[in-house]
Amino acid sequence: MGVFLSSIAWGDLDNNGYLDLVISGARSLTAPFNPYSALYLNDGGIFTLHQLLTGVCFSALRLCDLDNDGDLDILITGRNASGTSVSRLYANTGTEANWPPSAPANLAVTENGEYLLFTWDESIDAEQSSVSLSYSIRIGSSACACDITSSSSLPNGVSSLPNLSMLHSITTNLIRKDAFSLGTTYYWSVQAIDNSFSRSSFAPESTFEGTSVDDLIGEIEQYEGIGGPEDAMVKLTIYNGRGQKVKDLANGILWRGHHQLVWDGRDNKNREVGSGVFLLKLETAGQSYTRKMILMK
């Protein structure tokens, strides 16, 4: 059925694992536009008309489990054949149960060029194949936070956004490394979402260390040029190339003036470290400066 001035929505309304389709819109070019709205059910890729809905054009459609009974309901708005603005809510009376997917497992983060690659194992769902599940990832700078990447869910996994937009249909996600600062621990998790928008619980939270220094290189020269602040709390820390802390060179109040600190090439457990690229991070007076170093033996 061809329509324009239209809207569509996808979702598994009969909980059989396949995405069903709701459409609405005009079927003629001139007023009253012959508005049409309908629900088509999907049975393994074959769509059949299941129910006509209030015909509207200039329309908007949303699917959401409004009565929280485990199936998607329909909200439809638009202009009917009389030119009147209407809104209709259709409560789903189906009786097929739907079970949420299992939580993803084996979360891992690996470097991939300029990106970090987030991976996890596929979830399992009772109604649909694993490959048709969607995933929502959250990343935060503290436990259970989502200040880096929002999941569109609350920390307990409950949806705050009833659609499948902004989700990942594969079990990987690439994010640029420079989103994650050196010396910062990041917390992340992921949940699976089925075609009825039912969400698994979040996987047990995992962590990784940021490594980005590009936006800070060069600022340490500025710091040296102005001579530093008054007596201040100073942290001077050495990290390896993977962003793991190696040595605390200073962590306390230093008086105004020049200071010289020497690193003996040993970590905090007094073990000699190997040659390679290291990162020196200075934190003081609310500022942070980083530069790269090469240790050669």
Ligand SMILES: [Ca+2]
């Ligand atoms: Ca379906």
Ligand SMILES: [Ca+2]
């Ligand atoms: Ca419902």
Ligand SMILES: [Ca+2]
């Ligand atoms: Ca399911």
